[in-house]
Amino acid sequence: MVFGLFSLLMLWVTMPAPLQAFHLSGHAQGTTYAITYYAPDSVVTKEQVTQQLTEIDASLSLYHPGSLINQFNEARRGVLADRHLKIVGSAALRVYQDTDGLFDATVEPLVQAWGFGPQAPPAAAPTPATIRALLARVGSDKLHLRGDSLVKDVPTLRLDLNGIAQGYTVDVLAALLERHCIRDYLVELGGEIRVRGRKWPSGERWRVGIERPDTSAFAAPALQQIIDLTTGAITTSGNYRKFRQVGGVKNAHLINPKTGYPFQNEMISVTVIARDALTADAYDNALMGMDLAGALVFLRQHPELQVYLIYQRPNGTAADTATSGFQRLLLNP
Amino acid sequence: MTNFARRDFLQKTGLLTGGLLLPNGLIDVFATAPMADKIKIGIIGCGDRGKGLLKILQELPDKFEVIGLADELPFRLRDARKIDKAGKGKLYADYRALLDVRAIEAVIIAVPLHLHFAVAKAALLAGKQVFLEKTMTYDIPQAQELVRLAQQRPNQTLQVGHQYRYSPLYYRVKEMIAQGYLGKVTQIDCRWDRNGSWRRPLPEPGLERQINWRMYREYSGGLAAELLSHQMDFINWAFDTHADEIMGTGGIDYYKDGRETYDNVQVMVRYAREGMIGNFGATCANARDGYLFKLKGTKGTISLLIDEGIYYPEKETLKQYGTVDGVTGATKITWNKEGGIPITTGAEPLKDGSWYALSDFYRAIKENKTPDSNVLTGARTACTVHLANQAIYNHTIEKWRPEYSFS
Numbered sequence: 004m005v006f007g008l009f010s011l012l013m014l015w016v017t018m019p020a021p022l023q024a025f026h027l028s029g030h031a032q033g034t035t036y037a038i039t040y041y042a043p044d045s046v047v048t049k050e051q052v053t054q055q056l057t058e059i060d061a062s063l064s065l066y067h068p069g070s071l072i073n074q075f076n077e078a079r080r081g082v083l084a085d086r087h088l089k090i091v092g093s094a095a096l097r098v099y100q101d102t103d104g105l106f107d108a109t110v111e112p113l114v115q116a117w118g119f120g121p122q123a124p125p126a127a128a129p130t131p132a133t134i135r136a137l138l139a140r141v142g143s144d145k146l147h148l149r150g151d152s153l154v155k156d157v158p159t160l161r162l163d164l165n166g167i168a169q170g171y172t173v174d175v176l177a178a179l180l181e182r183h184c185i186r187d188y189l190v191e192l193g194g195e196i197r198v199r200g201r202k203w204p205s206g207e208r209w210r211v212g213i214e215r216p217d218t219s220a221f222a223a224p225a226l227q228q229i230i231d232l233t234t235g236a237i238t239t240s241g242n243y244r245k246f247r248q249v250g251g252v253k254n255a256h257l258i259n260p261k262t263g264y265p266f267q268n269e270m271i272s273v274t275v276i277a278r279d280a281l282t283a284d285a286y287d288n289a290l291m292g293m294d295l296a297g298a299l300v301f302l303r304q305h306p307e308l309q310v311y312l313i314y315q316r317p318n319g320t321a322a323d324t325a326t327s328g329f330q331r332l333l334l335n336p
Numbered sequence: 337m338t339n340f341a342r343r344d345f346l347q348k349t350g351l352l353t354g355g356l357l358l359p360n361g362l363i364d365v366f367a368t369a370p371m372a373d374k375i376k377i378g379i380i381g382c383g384d385r386g387k388g389l390l391k392i393l394q395e396l397p398d399k400f401e402v403i404g405l406a407d408e409l410p411f412r413l414r415d416a417r418k419i420d421k422a423g424k425g426k427l428y429a430d431y432r433a434l435l436d437v438r439a440i441e442a443v444i445i446a447v448p449l450h451l452h453f454a455v456a457k458a459a460l461l462a463g464k465q466v467f468l469e470k471t472m473t474y475d476i477p478q479a480q481e482l483v484r485l486a487q488q489r490p491n492q493t494l495q496v497g498h499q500y501r502y503s504p505l506y507y508r509v510k511e512m513i514a515q516g517y518l519g520k521v522t523q524i525d526c527r528w529d530r531n532g533s534w535r536r537p538l539p540e541p542g543l544e545r546q547i548n549w550r551m552y553r554e555y556s557g558g559l560a561a562e563l564l565s566h567q568m569d570f571i572n573w574a575f576d577t578h579a580d581e582i583m584g585t586g587g588i589d590y591y592k593d594g595r596e597t598y599d600n601v602q603v604m605v606r607y608a609r610e611g612m613i614g615n616f617g618a619t620c621a622n623a624r625d626g627y628l629f630k631l632k633g634t635k636g637t638i639s640l641l642i643d644e645g646i647y648y649p650e651k652e653t654l655k656q657y658g659t660v661d662g663v664t665g666a667t668k669i670t671w672n673k674e675g676g677i678p679i680t681t682g683a684e685p686l687k688d689g690s691w692y693a694l695s696d697f698y699r700a701i702k703e704n705k706t707p708d709s710n711v712l713t714g715a716r717t718a719c720t721v722h723l724a725n726q727a728i729y730n731h732t733i734e735k736w737r738p739e740y741s742f743s
Contacts, residue, residue: 202661
C-alpha cells in the first residue's frame with residue numbers, strides 16, 4: 004500500500020508537466036521584439052529580457068550615449084571590449100574577410116558623406132578629395148581584435164554595428180531561453196528571427212513568412228513565401244530603392260567601401276537562413292552589396308547559408324530565386 | 337554592408353508602403369528635374385485660402401511665378417504682398433483687371449463660393465488656365481454651365497481645389513480599396529467638427545458679410561460645401577461613384593448669432609450601385625472627433641486623418657495573416673497599440689495636399705492633361721453638395737439625376 008502510493012508519487016514527479024506557450028513582447032533598438040516559448044512555467048520573464056537588451060545597448064548601440072561602441076569611436080587607440088563587442092566585432096571582421104571587403108562595419112563616414120546616414124544630408128556630393136580623405140579612415144583592415152582589446156590603426160576610424168547588432172541580440176535572447184532549459188521557442192526582433200524546436204501541443208514546426216518588398220503581398224498572402232523551420236535563424240535585408248539626387252546624378256544608397264563611391268545593383272531583398280542570427284544578419288547585408296551573379300558564386304562556396312533573393316530584372320520587373328536548400332523549406336514552392 | 341541605419345528607415349517606412357505604386361502623374365511630380373519654364377500665375381482672392389496657396393507657391397519656385405494678386409480688400413493685398421517673397425506680384429483691386437493682363441497664363445481662384453462661377457467663367461473666357469477652389473460652384477445649374485464652357489475649351493486646364501485627396505496617402509488609400517484590402521465596403525463615416533464659431537475676426541467694422549461670408553446662405557453652402565465636400569469628393573473618386581439618394585438635417589443649434597448657415601449638420605447618403613451608406617456630419621459645438629474619416633469593409637477598416645492613415649484588419653482577415661509565427665523582412669510589419677497598421681507612402685515625409693495639387697496643376701498645363709480633380713469630378717461633387725444642402729434646408733430626400741453624372 005505504502006509502496007503503491009510511493010510509486011504513484013514517483014510517477015507524478017517524473018512525468019513532465021505539460022508545456023504552455025508564453026509570449027513576451029516590447030520595444031527595443033528602435034523596433035519591436037516578440038518571443039514565444041514553450042515551457043512548463045514562465046521561467047523567463049520580461050524583466051530578464053529587458054535586462055539583456057539594456058546590456059547590449061550599453062555595449063553596441065550608437066544611439067546610447069556612453070556605450071562601449073561610442074567610446075571606441077571617440078577613442079584614439081581602442082577600448083577593452085566586453086563580451087558583446089568582442090563577439091560582434093570578430094564576426095564583422097570575419098565576414099569582412101570572407102566577402103573580400105564588401106561587408107565593412109567602418110563604412111559609416113562615407114555613407115554619411117553621400118547623404119544616407121542618420122544625420123542631415125550634405126548639400127552637395129562629396130568631392131574626390133573628400134572621398135580620398137574619408138577612405139583613409141575607412142576599412143576594417145585598420146581594425147583588430149587583440150586579446151581583450153578592440154583597437155584601430157587610425158584614431159578617426161568609426162565602427163557601426165547596427166547592421167548586425169539586431170541579429171546578435173536575437174542570438175543573445177535565444178541563449179537566455181536555452182539557459183533556462185527552453186528548447187521550443189521563436190525569438191524575433193526587427194524582423195530577424197531565430198527558432199528552435201516545435202509548437203506544442205500540435206508538434207508543428209515554426210512557420211515564418213517572408214515579407215515581400217512590394218507590400219501588396221499583404222493583400223494577397225499567397226504571394227508571400229512561407230517556410231517551415233525547426234532550428235536556425237532567418238533574417239532579411241532590403242533595398243528600398245532609396246536614392247538621393249545630388250546634382251544631376253541619382254545615387255543608390257549602397258557605397259563601395261573600397262572606392263568610396265555609390266553603386267547600384269539589382270538586389271531588392273535578401274533573406275538568409277543560417278545556424279545563428281548574427282551570421283544570417285551579417286551575410287544578408289553582404290549579399291545585398293553583391294550583384295546577382297556574384298552572389299550566386301559566393302553562395303556555392305557557402306553551403307551553410309540558405310538564401311532567398313528578390314532582384315530586379317533589366318526590364319524593371321521583380322524576380323526571385325533561392326538556393327536549393329531554401330527551396331526545400333518553402334511551404335508552397 | 338552596414339551602409340544604412342535601420343532605425344532611421346524603420347521610422348520612415350512601414351508595411352503599407354506604396355511609394356512605388358503611385359499614379360504616373362505623381363511619380364513625375366516627385367521626379368522633378370527642374371523644368372525650364374515657369375508658369376506666370378495670378379491669385380484672385382487673397383483671404384485665408386488664397387494666402388495659403390500663395391505660401392505653397394513659394395515652395396514651388398521652379399514651377400510658378402506669381403505676377404498678380406487681386407482682392408477688393410486692400411489690407412488683404414498688403415498681407416499677401418508680405419508672403420510673396422519674390423515681390424513680383426502686381427496688386428489689383430478688381431480681378432477683371434488682373435484677367436486683362438496677357439502675361440498671366442494661369443489663375444488661382446479663391447473667392448467666396450457664390451463668386452466661383454462668375455470668376456471662373458471670366459477667367460476661362462480670358463484664356464487663362466484655372467485652379468478653382470472647392471466647392472466648384474454654388475449650385476447645380478452653374479456646375480452644368482461651367483462643364484459646358486470648359487469642354488468647349490480643351491486647351492485650357494480647369495482644376496478644382498479638392499487638395500486633400502492629392503496627398504499620396506489618399507492615392508494609396510484609393511489603391512488599397514481597389515486591391516481589396518477592405519473587402520466589401522458598406523459604411524463610410526465622415527466628420528469635420530470644431531468647437532468654435534467658425535467666424536473670422538473683423539479687421540474693420542462693416543466688413544461682416546465680406547469676411548464672414550460663410551455665415552450667409554446667399555454666399556455660402558455652409559459646412560457641407562466648405563468641409564464635407566472634401567470627403568464627398570474623395571468617395572466619388574475612390575469608388576468611381578456618386579450619391580443616389582441624399583437625406584439631411586441640421587440647424588442653428590448653438591451659435592444663434594445672426595448667422596444663416598447651419599452650425600450643426602448631418603447628411604446621410606445612399607450609394608446604390610456600391611451598396612454603401614455614407615454618413616457626413618459637422619458641428620461647431622464639439623471638437624472631440626475633429627476630422628474623422630472611416631471606411632468600413634468586410635475585411636478591414638481604414639481610418640484617415642488629413643496626413644495619417646491606419647488600416648485595421650477585421651478579425652477574420654487577421655487570422656489569414658496570422659498563419660505564420662513570425663515574419664522576416666527589413667521593413668517589418670509594425671502594429672500599433674490598437675491593432676492597426678500605419679499606412680505609409682514612402683520615405684518622403686508627406687507635404688501639404690495643396691503642394692501636390694499645385695504640382696499636378698503645373699503638369700496638367702504643361703502636358704495638356706486632365707488633372708485628377710477636374711471640371712467633371714468637381715461638378716459631380718458640387719451637385720452632391722447642392723443636393724445635400726437642399727436636403728438639409730428643405731427637409732427633403734434628394735435624388736441624383738443622370739445629367740449630374742457628367743461625362
